Amino acid sequence: MNIAIVGGGIAGLSFALGLHQRGIDCDVFESVMDVKEIGVGITLLPHAMRELAALGVQAELEAAGIENLESVFYTQHGQYVYKEPRGRHAGYTLPEIGIHRGKLHRILFEAAVKRLGQDKVHTGMRCTAFSQDPNGVQIDFFNAHTQTTETHLAQIAVACDGVNSVIRKQMHPQDQLCFAGINTWRGVTVHPPILTGKSYLRIGTVEVGKMVIYPIIDNVDGKGNQLINWVAELQKPNAVMNDWNRAGDPAVCAEIYKDWHFDFLDVPELIMKAEKVFEYPMVDKDALPFWTQGRVTLMGDAAHPMYPRGSNGSAQALIDA
Known part of the structure; x- marks a missing residue:
C-alpha cells in the first residue's frame, strides 16, 4: 500500500x-x-508534545524552544489578574514548549527525509x-x-x-472562509526576558486590543536577550479582513497599543522593534x-x-x- x-x-x-x-x-x-526556518512562534501543549514524543523528536524540540513555566493574565491597563502553572509545572507528564514554527517544521522535515528517504519527500x-x-x-x-x-x-x-x-x-x-471581524498581527522581537523568561502573557481583550506574548528562543543574540513571539488581535464591527500572511506595517499595529506602557513591558516598543510583522485574518470554516x-x-x-x-x-x- x-x-x-x-x-x-x-x-x-x-x-x-x-x-x-x-x-x-x-x-x-x-x-x-x-524548507526554511521562516515564520513566527507556536506553542506546543502537553497533549501535542505527547504525540511528538511518540515520534521520537521530543529532545530536539525541548532543545530548540523554551519550556513555559506559567501563564499570566493582565488587563489592557497592565493590572495583574491572575496566573496559573503550565505543562510539567501544572502536573502534566510532558512540558508546554514555545518554539519557532520554522524550527518545529525543520525538525519534522529532517526527520522525515532521514527516515523515509529523500526520494519520498517531494x-x-x-x-x-x-x-x-x-x-x-x-x-x-x-x-x-x-x-x-x-x-x-x-x-x-x-x-x-x-x-x-x-x-x-x-x-x-x-x-467558504468564515470571518468574525478579528484581525491579527504577528511578529518576533529580540528583547530582554519578560517576567520569569518562561512566562506566557495574555493582556487585554479582542474588543480593545489583545496581546499574547511568549519567548521562543533563549539567548538569541549571545547577550542574554530572547526572541519573543507576539500576537496582536483586534475585533471591530464591519472590519475588513486582512490579506492572508502579508507583510504588515508595525506602526499601524503599534498605534492600537500606543498607551500600553507597563512597568514590566513597553508594548509599542516591542511591536516597533519586530524583525518582521505579518498580518492574518482570524478565520475558521463551517463543519x-x-x-x-x-x-x-x-x-x-x-x-x-x-x-x-x-x-x-x-x-x-x-x-x-
Whole structure:
C-alpha cells in the first residue's frame, strides 16, 4: 500500500513519521520548494508534545524552544489578574514548549527525509486536482522545479494542505472562509526576558486590543536577550479582513497599543522593534458533512480549521496524525 500525503506541514510530516513507524509506505508532497526556518512562534501543549514524543523528536524540540513555566493574565491597563502553572509545572507528564514554527517544521522535515528517504519527500509539488476509481487515487501536481505537471498514483490520499486545501475545495466546492471581524498581527522581537523568561502573557481583550506574548528562543543574540513571539488581535464591527500572511506595517499595529506602557513591558516598543510583522485574518470554516470521499480524506486544518485559541489547531493536527 502507498499513501500520498498532500502537504508537508505539521500534520503531513507527523502523519508520515507515524506511518513509517508502522511500516506503511507513503510519499509526502509539499508545495514549498525549499524548507526554511521562516515564520513566527507556536506553542506546543502537553497533549501535542505527547504525540511528538511518540515520534521520537521530543529532545530536539525541548532543545530548540523554551519550556513555559506559567501563564499570566493582565488587563489592557497592565493590572495583574491572575496566573496559573503550565505543562510539567501544572502536573502534566510532558512540558508546554514555545518554539519557532520554522524550527518545529525543520525538525519534522529532517526527520522525515532521514527516515523515509529523500526520494519520498517531494518539495515544490503543488496539488491542483485529484480523481479516483475503485483501484486507487490519481493526484495532479504542478512541479515548481521543472515547471511541468505531474501525476502521482496511490492507493489512498490524505489531504494535509491546510485551511485553503485544494482537495477540500474539490470535495466541497461551496466551502467558504468564515470571518468574525478579528484581525491579527504577528511578529518576533529580540528583547530582554519578560517576567520569569518562561512566562506566557495574555493582556487585554479582542474588543480593545489583545496581546499574547511568549519567548521562543533563549539567548538569541549571545547577550542574554530572547526572541519573543507576539500576537496582536483586534475585533471591530464591519472590519475588513486582512490579506492572508502579508507583510504588515508595525506602526499601524503599534498605534492600537500606543498607551500600553507597563512597568514590566513597553508594548509599542516591542511591536516597533519586530524583525518582521505579518498580518492574518482570524478565520475558521463551517463543519463539513463528510471528510472522506472514497480513497481520499482530510486531516488537520484541511478537515477542521479552527481559531488559534489555546494553540489547539496544531495540537489537533498532531492528534489527527
